Each structure stands twice: as structure tokens, then as C-alpha cells.
Amino acid sequence: MTNDPAIAFRVTALEDNQPNGREPILGGILRKKAVWVDESLCIGCTYCSCVATNTFTMEPDNGRARAFRQDGDSTEVIQEAIDTCPVNCIDWVKFEDLDDLRSQLNAKTIRPLGLPPLR
Numbered sequence: 001m002t003n004d005p006a007i008a009f010r011v012t013a014l015e016d017n018q019p020n021g022r023e024p025i026l027g028g029i030l031r032k033k034a035v036w037v038d039e040s041l042c043i044g045c046t047y048c049s050c051v052a053t054n055t056f057t058m059e060p061d062n063g064r065a066r067a068f069r070q071d072g073d074s075t076e077v078i079q080e081a082i083d084t085c086p087v088n089c090i091d092w093v094k095f096e097d098l099d100d101l102r103s104q105l106n107a108k109t110i111r112p113l114g115l116p117p118l119r
């Protein structure tokens, strides 16, 4: 059996939408900010995905990191992952900015890592 990193994109954030104890009504605290990876700058070192394993995964087509869920790790663990990034391409952003950031990223040409530079 092989590990398929693409499964991270199919997993729901909350299994069956069951309470997980983090809901404000149950005493939890919703994070007010989202985490975002600028994949155009990511160098694919995998540090963030090794630290915050429930937040970041390595996107299989281009070999760059992506935040696949926003509630998988504590703020402290995510911040630790951010701090490990050697190129500072992970940021806290507003949740409402995620769609625009994704659109801007999709408009860029991102080459798979490991290919020689264009001439």
C-alpha cells in the first residue's frame, strides 16, 4: 500500500460534522485568522508539513506546500510551522481573503519543482 498525498484534499475538516469541542458554544475558540501558503514562493522543503501535519500537505503536482484545512492544528503548532519556513511564504490572513488569494495564485504559472529553469 502506498501513501497517497492527494487524499488530504478529499478529507473533510470535520468528520460527519460532529462536534469536536472547539465550537464556541462548547467552550472552544474559533480562530479568527486563516493560514495561507503562497505556493509560487514555496521551495518544497516540507518543513511546515512535518510540523503541522494536520494543516499542511505537499501538493502532488508541483511539489509545494498547501494548507488543506484550517482547524487541524493549534495556533501554536501552525505558528511553529510558519516559523520554520525558510522563505517566509506562509502567512496568517483573513478568512474572507482566501478566495481572492486562491484566484491570484491560480492566475500565476507555477512550475513543478525539480525542473530546470526556463531559458
Ligand code: SF4
Pocket (backbone or CB within 6 Å): 037, 041, 042, 043, 044, 045, 046, 047, 048, 049, 064, 065, 084, 085, 086, 087, 088, 089, 090
Ligand atoms: S516550509 Fe515554506 S518552503 Fe518549506 S514546504 Fe512549507 S511553505 Fe514550502
